[in-house]
Amino acid sequence: MKNIFELKITNAVINRINKLDAYAKPLWGKMSVDQMLAHCNVTYEMIYESKHVKPNTFKKWMLKAIVKPYVVSEKPYKRNSRTAPEFVISDAKNFEFEKGRLIDYLNKTQALGADYFNNKPSHSFGKLTSDEWNNLFYKHLDHHLKQFGV
Numbered sequence: 001m002k003n004i005f006e007l008k009i010t011n012a013v014i015n016r017i018n019k020l021d022a023y024a025k026p027l028w029g030k031m032s033v034d035q036m037l038a039h040c041n042v043t044y045e046m047i048y049e050s051k052h053v054k055p056n057t058f059k060k061w062m063l064k065a066i067v068k069p070y071v072v073s074e075k076p077y078k079r080n081s082r083t084a085p086e087f088v089i090s091d092a093k094n095f096e097f098e099k100g101r102l103i104d105y106l107n108k109t110q111a112l113g114a115d116y117f118n119n120k121p122s123h124s125f126g127k128l129t130s131d132e133w134n135n136l137f138y139k140h141l142d143h144h145l146k147q148f149g150v
Helices: 007-018 033-048 057-072 095-117 130-147
Strands: 120-122 126-128
Touching (some): 007 095, 007 130, 095 130, 120 130
Antiparallel strands (some): 120 126
């Protein structure tokens, strides 16, 4: 898995994001490009903002037991995989705004570095290693950028 904490990898992902335009069409799935960017921003909102309610004890246990191994592994996501309700974006978003937010989140994450994330608790899965955080970050972005052909 490519290491999102490395500057060259972060820059490569940002270059891919910058190849998108507001008229990009998905190769699969239902999201528009603006919705996809907003969807990708949810991961970072859960880290850096307090806008998402944390799951209750039972839901967190279920997420850790069932979803976490899939999300933090190196195995790529399948096309049209189900997503958590918190990540569903159904309304139109401002493409440029969401794109800028995502790039800002990537730069912040890269600047904080792997050590900052090692054993940092996630919103839904408890403490993750820096490798697990990396897999969570990179493969989600890579999946959706490929969805839009970049």
